[in-house]
Structure formats: structure tokens, C-alpha cells
Amino acid sequence: MSQRTAAALLAVLTLTVTLGPIHAGAQTAQSEEMLRRAKSKVQPTYPELARKMNITGTVKIEVVVAPNGTVKGARVVGGHPVLANAALDAAKKWRFEPASGESSGVIDFKFEPR
16 A cells, blocks of 8 residues: 555544544544444443543554444453443444445544543
């Protein structure tokens, strides 16, 4: 992939992410392979234990998206363990635009108390 193509792709992803809702639990899809736009995003539930312990941070979930746009697989690749399951559950419910083949990428879920 050329630098120009990578820069254009990054600009499109940035615009897509920037135009989405920004609040506690906001998430972004960030990967050069993730060319599909999310049709529906599910916000993670802020775990009560994390709220009581005042835990904040970002959880990174790697997703594999099937051709029909459903999440075929998801796994935690970074973040606080208390927040990980909530992010994983939310990522599995995301839906993407259909495509001719599978794609993969990383979704960042940011947890901050309101």
C-alpha cells in the first residue's frame, strides 16, 4: 500500500470516527485493513466494579468481520481486565457494511466515568 493510499484511508477513517458520537464508552475503528464502515455500534456497559474503583482507560478489541457484516470473531488485545469483558461484549454486537470478503481491524473502547 502506497503512502498516499494509506494517508487517504487514514483521513477517511478519521472523518468517520470524528463524526460519530463522543461520550463515555466512545469507540473508534482503527486499522488499515478495516475498510468497512460500521452500520451500527453498540456502546459498552461501564462495569459497576470499574465505576466503584474509578477505573478508566481504553480497551482494544481485534475483530474479524464476515462478508455479511457481522462480527465473526473478537478478542481483547489490550486494556484493563475489569473493562475488557464489557468491551468484548459490545464489539461482538457491532454490524458493518457487507463486503466481498472478510476483514479485520481493531476497535478502541474508551471508558471514562460520566
